[in-house]
Amino acid sequence: MAETLEFVLTAVRLSTPVAFAALGGVLAERSGVYNVALEGAMLAGCFGAALGAFHGGPWVGLCAGIAAGLLVGALLGFLTITLRLQQIVSGIAINLLVIGLTSYLSRIVFSGQANTLHLEGLTMPLWPALSNLFLLGPLVFSQPPLIGLLLMLTLALWWLLQHTHFGLSLRAAGDAPRSADTCGINVANVRWVAVLGSCALAAAGGCFIVLCQVYLFSEHMTAGKGFIALAAVILSRWSMPGALVAALFFGGFDALQLKLQFSNPDIPYQLFVAMPYAAALLALFGFVRRYTPPLAVGIPFIRTTR
Amino acid sequence: MRTSLALAARNAAGLATALVLGAGLVLLGGGSPIDAYRALFAGAFGDINSWNALLVKACPIILAGLAVAIPLRLGLFNLGGEGQMYIGALAATLVALALPDWPPGPLILLCCLAGVIAGSAWALLAAAMNVLRGVNEVIGTLLLNYVAANIVSWVVSGPLMEPGAPFPYSAEIAEAIHLPPLLADWDAHIGFVVAVLLAIAFQWVLSRGTIGLSIAITARSRSAAVYAGLLPNRLTLGTFAVGGGLAGLAGAFEILGVKYRLFQGFVGGYGFDGVIAAMLAGAQPAMVVVSGILLAGLKVGANSMQRAVGLPVTLVEALQGLIIICVTASAAWPLIEASLRHGTSSLNNRALRLRLWLKRSNLS
Numbered sequence: 001m002a003e004t005l006e007f008v009l010t011a012v013r014l015s016t017p018v019a020f021a022a023l024g025g026v027l028a029e030r031s032g033v034y035n036v037a038l039e040g041a042m043l044a045g046c047f048g049a050a051l052g053a054f055h056g057g058p059w060v061g062l063c064a065g066i067a068a069g070l071l072v073g074a075l076l077g078f079l080t081i082t083l084r085l086q087q088i089v090s091g092i093a094i095n096l097l098v099i100g101l102t103s104y105l106s107r108i109v110f111s112g113q114a115n116t117l118h119l120e121g122l123t124m125p126l127w128p129a130l131s132n133l134f135l136l137g138p139l140v141f142s143q144p145p146l147i148g149l150l151l152m153l154t155l156a157l158w159w160l161l162q163h164t165h166f167g168l169s170l171r172a173a174g175d176a177p178r179s180a181d182t183c184g185i186n187v188a189n190v191r192w193v194a195v196l197g198s199c200a201l202a203a204a205g206g207c208f209i210v211l212c213q214v215y216l217f218s219e220h221m222t223a224g225k226g227f228i229a230l231a232a233v234i235l236s237r238w239s240m241p242g243a244l245v246a247a248l249f250f251g252g253f254d255a256l257q258l259k260l261q262f263s264n265p266d267i268p269y270q271l272f273v274a275m276p277y278a279a280a281l282l283a284l285f286g287f288v289r290r291y292t293p294p295l296a297v298g299i300p301f302i303r304t305t306r
Numbered sequence: 307m308r309t310s311l312a313l314a315a316r317n318a319a320g321l322a323t324a325l326v327l328g329a330g331l332v333l334l335g336g337g338s339p340i341d342a343y344r345a346l347f348a349g350a351f352g353d354i355n356s357w358n359a360l361l362v363k364a365c366p367i368i369l370a371g372l373a374v375a376i377p378l379r380l381g382l383f384n385l386g387g388e389g390q391m392y393i394g395a396l397a398a399t400l401v402a403l404a405l406p407d408w409p410p411g412p413l414i415l416l417c418c419l420a421g422v423i424a425g426s427a428w429a430l431l432a433a434a435m436n437v438l439r440g441v442n443e444v445i446g447t448l449l450l451n452y453v454a455a456n457i458v459s460w461v462v463s464g465p466l467m468e469p470g471a472p473f474p475y476s477a478e479i480a481e482a483i484h485l486p487p488l489l490a491d492w493d494a495h496i497g498f499v500v501a502v503l504l505a506i507a508f509q510w511v512l513s514r515g516t517i518g519l520s521i522a523i524t525a526r527s528r529s530a531a532v533y534a535g536l537l538p539n540r541l542t543l544g545t546f547a548v549g550g551g552l553a554g555l556a557g558a559f560e561i562l563g564v565k566y567r568l569f570q571g572f573v574g575g576y577g578f579d580g581v582i583a584a585m586l587a588g589a590q591p592a593m594v595v596v597s598g599i600l601l602a603g604l605k606v607g608a609n610s611m612q613r614a615v616g617l618p619v620t621l622v623e624a625l626q627g628l629i630i631i632c633v634t635a636s637a638a639w640p641l642i643e644a645s646l647r648h649g650t651s652s653l654n655n656r657a658l659r660l661r662l663w664l665k666r667s668n669l670s
């Protein structure tokens with residue numbers, strides 16, 4: 001029992017960064033913007049979190065990380081919504097920019113010592129008094145506050161998308177922007193909000209990696225988690241709770257590979273490390289055809305053309 | 307011709323903007339931008355030795371750039387150059403080590419062929435997932451990179467590891483099958499010439515050949531392509547097979563001409579340099595040669611810049627990022643320029659769109 005719980009706990013912790021980014025991905029794609037820059041936003045979040053925590057403690061780190069994510073979001077919004085460039089090209093370009101910038105800046109601000117840092121993390125339990133509660137106790141209340149925040153955000157964003165006026169506008173911008181425009185919805189503004197929120201969420205995932213898992217910054221430390229999140233967005237069928245489940249699926253694979261890696265030292269570890277990526281590919285291959293993305297995703301909206 | 311000149315002008319403007327922004331980064335690092343850029347460009351293009359070092363790096367970047375540019379003509383993104391290079395290098399190493407008794411000439415060709423086929427097959431995995439199940443090729447190719455890198459990492463620390471090696475690498479290939487150098491005593495090998503010839507050949511095929519027209523039609527309208535009797539799925543598979551093959555060839559050349567053995571982290575980002583090269587070139591194979599040489603120059607110059615002004619070499623990565631963003635953004639220039647000229651603040655202006663349309667169709 002204790003072992004199972006330990007395993008589930010590892011899975012939850014490993015899936016949290018991907019889950020944050022996947023929520024962000026769902027938000028952006030529902031509004032009609034492919035966010036390939038999730039990886040870059042996450043990495044920017046890592047860098048911001050490390051920088052903030054280095055100078056002002058963990059909470060400053062969290063704020064700085066999210067601010068860095070918002071900067072990435074602003075760039076993505078400018079390129080895709082204001083300039084209406086191809087969304088995938090913009091995302092790829094932003095990823096490359098963030099990888100380069102964070103590598104350069106980390107050598108300057110941490111004077112080459114970034115991966116020997118031991119930053120103060122956000123590790124205090126969320127609500128110790130409730131730690132004996134069934135399941136939620138050990139999995140949420142005795143865990144770092146970001147995991148609780150993730151659950152709250154999932155619920156809140158689901159509510160926002162499905163049950164509010166703004167959510168309806170956002171979905172309309174992603175499915176039928178012209179109709180939305182006819183109804184007086186400012187499609188560009190809605191997409192701006194979604195893109196900024198999306199990158200802030202991905203950055204929060206990056207903050208979790210730095211502040212709750214490794215307590216340091218290393219170059220390109222997200223190592224493709226943002227791309228796994230993109231796969232999770234598809235498997236979630238573009239729903240917020242679905243994104244959480246899909247991220248948990250990949251986190252489960254990650255936890256499984258760690259467990260197998262330790263219990264089978266004879267089998268080369270690289271085969272296990274490749275497992276989550278292979279699992280993502282297989283899952284996409286197996287399930288993707290049944291799912292339809294938001295109808296207008298990827299298409300820049302120009303008011304005056306048909 | 308006018309459009310390609312306009313493209314070159316826009317790219318140059320983007321490049322200049324990126325260098326100005328990059329100067330800000332240099333200042334941030336406490337250096338003098340003029341000294342840094344002077345050292346960077348002198349180190350990159352200054353003398354014959356730097357050209358030697360530059361052409362070593364330009365070869366894989368150009369090939370990886372072609373690997374991106376060719377599917378990009380169809381509007382598809384091959385971000386798997388990194389993984390395709392790994393698999394191509396692995397295949398070339400396997401062949402080179404398995405057949406030590408073969409005469410050098412045929413063995414070199416066979417190694418290259420093995421690299422091409424293996425890279426092709428790896429790219430086709432992602433393309434087949436796209437064609438059969440509609441899996442987005444961006445995600446497919448990216449995820450396959452991680453699988454490929456881990457396969458190579460396993461192979462060189464297990465089955466192919468040289469006994470007694472201090473860290474995981476494979477045995478060295480025979481000296482007889484090293485690629486011949488471009489000039490006597492140079493590090494740069496004839497792979498660069500092959501890459502340039504391939505780029506020119508593909509430019510010709512894509513701009514003059516029937517295949518090129520088919521790709522252009524399919525990229526603009528899939529339904530028109532189907533109506534014209536073209537087979538878009540086959541073009542997807544074909545462009546990815548060719549692209550992956552070129553990246554695989556790049557991997558094989560790295561084994562045969564530069565590193566002579568396979569090890570973990572072997573490719574070291576050339577696949578993504580290829581993405582940048584292809585985007586800068588606007589997916590024109592011949593222009594990939596130019597952008598590839600430019601990017602290789604930045605890499606080579608980075609070291610002398612670090613020696614001269616003491617800034618970390620990663621400045622060049624940041625600079626590359628700025629260049630790709632600025633050049634991407636400069637693609638929107640016609641829109642911005644028109645709105646400036648007509649004094650309209652909103653890009654949504656209906657009259658402006660009309661004028662743009664008239665201008666494009668040469669009606670006014």
